[in-house]
Amino acid sequence: MLITGATLADGRVRDVRIGDDGRIDAVAEGLDADAGERVLEARGRHLLPGAVDVHVHFREPGGSHKETWRSGSRSAAAGGVTTVVDQPNTSPPTVDGDAFDEKAALAAESLVDYGINGGVTADWDPESLFDRPLFALGEVFLADSTGDMGIDADLFADALDEASARDAPVTVHAEDATLFDDDALDGDLGGVGTAATADAWSAYRAADAEVAAVERALAAAADRDAQVHVAHTSTPEAVDAVKETREGGAAATCEVTPHHLYLSRERARSLGTFGRMNPPLRSEERREALFARLAAGDVDVVATDHAPHTVEEKRRGLVDAPSGVPGVETLYPLLLESVRTGELSLERVRDVVAANPAEIFGLDRKGRVAEGRDADLVLVDTADPREIEAAALHSACAWTPFEGLRGVFPEVTLVRGEVVYERDPATGAASFGEPVGRNVRES
Numbered sequence: 001m002l003i004t005g006a007t008l009a010d011g012r013v014r015d016v017r018i019g020d021d022g023r024i025d026a027v028a029e030g031l032d033a034d035a036g037e038r039v040l041e042a043r044g045r046h047l048l049p050g051a052v053d054v055h056v057h058f059r060e061p062g063g064s065h066k067e068t069w070r071s072g073s074r075s076a077a078a079g080g081v082t083t084v085v086d087q088p089n090t091s092p093p094t095v096d097g098d099a100f101d102e103k104a105a106l107a108a109e110s111l112v113d114y115g116i117n118g119g120v121t122a123d124w125d126p127e128s129l130f131d132r133p134l135f136a137l138g139e140v141f142l143a144d145s146t147g148d149m150g151i152d153a154d155l156f157a158d159a160l161d162e163a164s165a166r167d168a169p170v171t172v173h174a175e176d177a178t179l180f181d182d183d184a185l186d187g188d189l190g191g192v193g194t195a196a197t198a199d200a201w202s203a204y205r206a207a208d209a210e211v212a213a214v215e216r217a218l219a220a221a222a223d224r225d226a227q228v229h230v231a232h233t234s235t236p237e238a239v240d241a242v243k244e245t246r247e248g249g250a251a252a253t254c255e256v257t258p259h260h261l262y263l264s265r266e267r268a269r270s271l272g273t274f275g276r277m278n279p280p281l282r283s284e285e286r287r288e289a290l291f292a293r294l295a296a297g298d299v300d301v302v303a304t305d306h307a308p309h310t311v312e313e314k315r316r317g318l319v320d321a322p323s324g325v326p327g328v329e330t331l332y333p334l335l336l337e338s339v340r341t342g343e344l345s346l347e348r349v350r351d352v353v354a355a356n357p358a359e360i361f362g363l364d365r366k367g368r369v370a371e372g373r374d375a376d377l378v379l380v381d382t383a384d385p386r387e388i389e390a391a392a393l394h395s396a397c398a399w400t401p402f403e404g405l406r407g408v409f410p411e412v413t414l415v416r417g418e419v420v421y422e423r424d425p426a427t428g429a430a431s432f433g434e435p436v437g438r439n440v441r442e443s
């Protein structure tokens with residue numbers, strides 16, 4: 001295939017040839033189509049690297065009423081995400097080789113490339129996990145979240161040792177449950193769907209509880225020479241702690257989610273229990289400070305923590321509703337809208353969703369539009385925003401916390417040269433390709 005006249009993230013206008021092996025053959029000017037070669041005319045549109053979303057929950061095995069590998073990967077493809085990394089809090093949890101194999105068989109339904117993370121619980125089996133093409137350890141839960149996989153400091157230290165011995169990164173969910181404010185959940189919470197409910201959750205899983213856990217996790221990892229990636233940092237303080245640790249010479253990176261960048265307690269009042277997630281939404285002041293760090297280049301990765309639950313589940317009262325919001329399909333769209341409005345540079349967005357996660361996790365064929373890399377590509381008209389509406393998205397959970405915000409959505413998404421998603425710009429009609437996804441740790 002030949003893609004002609006595309007604008008790259010750095011502003012260069014180039015033709016891009018994709019070889020039969022699904023890799024980028026050439027990025028150059030003035031390439032001519034070979035006989036029989038498919039040509040994608042891209043003039044006036046941007047060609048970006050497919051996003052590498054290192055934090056999704058596709059729910060299989062065990063939660064297919066919330067999401068499946070098929071529905072989740074369709075949602076990813078429609079949002080320009082070409083690689084996803086699935087987290088271990090499924091049922092059964094991915095804590096040993098058998099559970100890994102069960103998940104890997106289901107992931108064969110994926111339209112996009114994927115990694116499968118291994119989890120840590122009291123009865124995990126590192127030997128059999130690392131025997132498999134494991135992506136990384138994580139998310140290792142330092143407090144309970146969906147799946148109740150919270151572990152103590154000793155087990156976390158063991159996990160760091162096991163990972164460090166094999167040069168495997170460790171993604172950590174850092175909150176300290178001993179610092180949660182139980183009083184926040186007492187009294188009248190105002191009922192389902194009200195501002196009081198979401199506010200109570202944010203007060204309960206307090207910002208300090210995250211910052212303390214992040215600092216401790218960074219220190220424990222540095223002591224053991226382990227590579228640590230802090231998932232979903234919701235506070236500017238935690239982002240700063242990661243940056244300082246890295247400047248001190250340790251291998252530490254942070255990730256921020258779109259919901260912590262675009263929603264806050266003040267902005268998401270109407271979400272009620274639909275706005276409950278871990279770590280929770282913070283104040284508008286903290287959100288702005290987090291966004292400023294993204295713009296300044298202090299955020300390493302933006303990943304979604306795509307955590308679908310059904311509308312029926314999210315409608316339960318504050319204490320019973322599960323934590324988590326979907327987001328894999330709106331990652332690139334929200335960030336590209338911020339490019340359109342001048343808040344972020346396109347190169348920054350490319351780096352935090354594609355180039356950086358690929359580099360941090362050692363995916364040397366992903367994350368860049370360059371010769372020799374996999375042709376995981378997104379074609380998008382960056383001047384054409386649409387209103388985000390759940391009805392037009394593809395997650396099985398059928399709702400979005402970003403309803404009504406604007407997003408810039410892909411027209412075409414390619415995984416190793418195969419078209420996995422195409423949207424007719426005139427009618428908006430979506431069509432999907434075959435499940436070509438592969439485990440990125442298998443060559």
Ligand SMILES: NC(=O)N[C@@H](CC(=O)O)C(=O)O
Nearest residue numbers: 057145146277278307323324
């Ligand atoms: N973020 C969440 O609130 N929920 C996630 C788990 C997690 O990432 O902690 C889920 O799997 O539902």
Ligand SMILES: [Zn+2]
Nearest residue numbers: 139145173278
């Ligand atoms: Zn988490």
Ligand SMILES: [Zn+2]
Nearest residue numbers: 055087139305
């Ligand atoms: Zn998660």
